[in-house]
Amino acid sequence: MRDDRTSQSTIVTDRTDRRWLTLATLCIAVLIAQIDTSVVNLAVRPIAIYFSASLAELQWVVDSYNLVYAVLLLTGGLLADIRGRKYIFMMGIGIFTSASLFCAFAPSIQLLIAERALAGLGAALLMPASLSIIRVVWPIHAERNRALGIWAACNGLALAIGPTLGGLLISQFGWRSIFLVVVPLGLVAFVLAARTMTESSDPEGRHFDVSGQILGAVALGGLALAVIESRVAILALTVSLLALAGFIIAEAKKGAAALVPLDMFRIRNFQGAMITTTGMTFGMYGVLFLLPLTWQSTGMLNPAGAGVALMPMALFFVLVSTFSGEFSRKFGVHTATSGGVAVIGFGLLVLSAAAGRESLMADEMGLILTGLGMGLATGPLAGLAVSSVSPVRSGTAASLFNVARMAGAVIGVAVMGAVFAAAHDPATGLRLAMLLGGLVQLACAVVAWFVIRTYVSAV
Numbered sequence: 151m152r153d154d155r156t157s158q159s160t161i162v163t164d165r166t167d168r169r170w171l172t173l174a175t176l177c178i179a180v181l182i183a184q185i186d187t188s189v190v191n192l193a194v195r196p197i198a199i200y201f202s203a204s205l206a207e208l209q210w211v212v213d214s215y216n217l218v219y220a221v222l223l224l225t226g227g228l229l230a231d232i233r234g235r236k237y238i239f240m241m242g243i244g245i246f247t248s249a250s251l252f253c254a255f256a257p258s259i260q261l262l263i264a265e266r267a268l269a270g271l272g273a274a275l276l277m278p279a280s281l282s283i284i285r286v287v288w289p290i291h292a293e294r295n296r297a298l299g300i301w302a303a304c305n306g307l308a309l310a311i312g313p314t315l316g317g318l319l320i321s322q323f324g325w326r327s328i329f330l331v332v333v334p335l336g337l338v339a340f341v342l343a344a345r346t347m348t349e350s351s352d353p354e355g356r357h358f359d360v361s362g363q364i365l366g367a368v369a370l371g372g373l374a375l376a377v378i379e380s381r382v383a384i385l386a387l388t389v390s391l392l393a394l395a396g397f398i399i400a401e402a403k404k405g406a407a408a409l410v411p412l413d414m415f416r417i418r419n420f421q422g423a424m425i426t427t428t429g430m431t432f433g434m435y436g437v438l439f440l441l442p443l444t445w446q447s448t449g450m451l452n453p454a455g456a457g458v459a460l461m462p463m464a465l466f467f468v469l470v471s472t473f474s475g476e477f478s479r480k481f482g483v484h485t486a487t488s489g490g491v492a493v494i495g496f497g498l499l500v501l502s503a504a505a506g507r508e509s510l511m512a513d514e515m516g517l518i519l520t521g522l523g524m525g526l527a528t529g530p531l532a533g534l535a536v537s538s539v540s541p542v543r544s545g546t547a548a549s550l551f552n553v554a555r556m557a558g559a560v561i562g563v564a565v566m567g568a569v570f571a572a573a574h575d576p577a578t579g580l581r582l583a584m585l586l587g588g589l590v591q592l593a594c595a596v597v598a599w600f601v602i603r604t605y606v607s608a609v
Contacts, residue, residue: 169287171346173297176280177304178339179243182332183273184308186250189316189328190215190266191438192457195446196325201259209567212439214263216560218270219277221367223556224409227278227549228359235286236347239279240340246272247336254329274552281548285536286350295475295533302529303471313442313464317457361400362409368393370557373564410550411543420538420547422487422602424554427531429594430491431558433498433587434524436566440583441501441513444576450508462514463521470525478530487534488598490527494520495591502584506577516584523591534602562587 194208201207230238249269256262284301288294319327372390376383401408414420442460445451451459478486497519504512535551566583573579 168346168348171342172283172287173300175339175342175346176283177301178335178342179239179276179280180301180304181308181311182243182246182250182335182339183277184304185312185315185335186215186246186269186273186329186332189312189319189331192313192316192442192453192460193320193325193328194439194443196320196453197259197262200325201262203259205567205571207259207263208443209439209563210263211259211266212435212563213560214267215270215273216435216556216563217371218267219273219552219556221370222271222274222363223278223549223553224366224546225363225549226274226276227282227546227552228409229275230279230282230351230549231543231546232351234349234351235279235283236343236349238275239283239347240343242272242274242276242279243336243340243343244272245269246276247333247340248272250329250332250336254326256326277552278549281532281536281551283347283350285548294537295479295529298533299472299475299529302474302525302532303468307464307468311464313457313460315457317452317454320453359401359404359409362397362404365393365397365400366409369397370560373561411546414539414543414547414550417538419483419534419602422484422598423531423535423538423551425601426487426491426527426594426598427535427551427554428558428561429590429597430494430524430527430531431555432562432565432594433494433591434520434562435559436562436583436587437498437501437517437520439563440566440570440580441517444505444580448576450510459510459513460517463517463524466518466521467525467528470522471529474526474529475533477526478533483530483534484599484602486530487527487602488595490523490525490530491591491598492595493523493526495523495588495595497521497523498584498588498591502581502588505581505584 190212194211197203197211198205198208203211226238226242246269249265249272252265253262253269256265280301284294284297288297315331316328319331369390372386372393376386376390398412401410401412405411405413415424438460442451442453442456445456445459446453474486497516500516500519501513504516507513532548532551536547539547566587569583569586570576570579573582
C-alpha cells in the first residue's frame with residue numbers, strides 16, 4: 151500500500167513538474183516574439199539611415215510582421231486545434247527563428263520587409279498554440295489564471311529586456327545584431343517543447359477554410375494599405391470593406407466548420423475581450439513605434455538611451471501582471487480590463503502633453519501609467535477570451551484574441567503613424583498621435599465596462 155502511494159505521489163509530482171516546464175517553454179516563445187517586436191521599434195531610425203528608407207517603408211518594416219501575424223493567426227489557431235498544438239507550436243518556433251536569422255543578413259529594405267513578414271508567419275503559429283496549450287494543461291480556472299498571469303508578465307519582461315538589450319546591441323554592433331539575439335532562445339524553446347510537451351488536438355470534423363482565410367487576409371491587408379499608402383487609400387479601403395462583408399457572409403454559411411465560427415461573437419464576454427484588446431494594442435504599439443523614433447530623430451536620445459528610457463513601462467508591466475489574476479478575482483474581470491485600458495489612455499494623454507519638452511520626466515510618468523494599465527489588463531483579457539468558450543474551441547479563441555491584439559497594433563501603427571507624418575514637426579506629430587491614441591483607449595475602456603461581466607468558470 152505504501153509503495154502504491156509513493157508511486158502515485160511520484161506520478162503527480164512528475165505531472166506537476168512537466169506542467170511548469172511546459173509553461174517555461176511557452177514563456178520563452180512569448181519572449182522571443184515580443185523581444186523581436188520591441189527591438190525592431192527601437193531600430194527603425196538606424197534602419198532608415200542605413201537603407202535611406204522612407205517613413206512608409208519603416209511602417210512596413212513594423213507592420214509587415216504585424217499584418218502577416220494578424221492575418222494568419224486564425225489559421226494558426228485552427229491548425230493547432232485540428233493538427234496538434236505541440237506540432238504547430240514547434241513549427242512556429244522553427245519558422246520564427248529562421249526568419250530572424252534571415253533578417254539579420256537582409257541586403258535591402260524590401261527583403262527586410264519580406265523576411266519580417268516570414269517572422270510574422272512563425273509568430274502566427276506559435277502564439278495561439280501557446281494560449282491553447284495553457285487552456286488544455288490548466289483546466290481549473292484559478293490555476294489557469296495564475297499561469298496566464300505569468301504568461302502575460304513575460305510580455306512585459308520582453309519589453310524590459312528588448313529595448314535595453316537592443317539599444318546596447320545597436321550602439322555596439324549595429325541594427326542587424328538585434329535579430330540574432332532571438333536565435334539562441336528560439337533553439338532552446340524548440341528543444342524544450344520536444345522534450346516536455348504532450349500532444350493534444352480536437353479536430354471534430356473541422357478543416358482548412360480557404361475562402362475564409364483569403365477574404366480575412368484581404369480585409370485586414372487592405373485596411374493597413376489604405377492607412378499607410380495614401381495614394382491608393384480609397385481603392386484599398388473599398389477592397390477591404392468588400393472583403394470583410396464577403397468574409398462575414400462566407401463564414402455565416404459554414405456555421406461550426408468556419409474558420410471563425412460567428413456564434414462565438416454572441417458570447418458577451420468574448421465580444422468585450424475582442425473590443426478591449428484591440429483598443430489596448432492600438433495605443434500601446436503606437437507608443438512603441440513613435441516615441442523612440444521621435445527621441446532619436448530630434449537628437450534627444452540615442453538607441454541605447456531610448457531603450458533605457460522605455461524600461462519603466464516594461465518593469466511596471468511585469469510587476470503588475472503577476473498579480474493581475476488575483477486582482478481580477480477580487481474586483482472582477484470587467485474592473486481589471488476596463489480599468490487597465492483606461493489607465494493606458496491616461497498614460498497616452500500624459501505623453502501627448504509632454505511632447506516637445508526637453509525633460510523626460512513627464513514622458514516617464516506617461517510610460518509608467520501605460521505599463522501599469524497593460525499589466526492589469528493583458529492577462530485577464532487573455533483568460534477571458536479562452537475561458538469564454540469550450541476547450542474544443544480554445545485554439546480558435548486564442549487565435550482571435552491574438553488577431554485582436556495584432557489588428558490593434560497594425561491599425562495603431564498605421565493610423566498614429568499617419569497622424570505623426572501629417573504634422574509639420576515631430577513634437578506636434580507626437581502630440582496629436584498620442585492624443586488620438588489616448589482617446590481611443592478611453593472609449594474602449596467605457597465599452598468594456600458595459601459589455602464585460604465578471605466571469606466565473608464552471609471548472
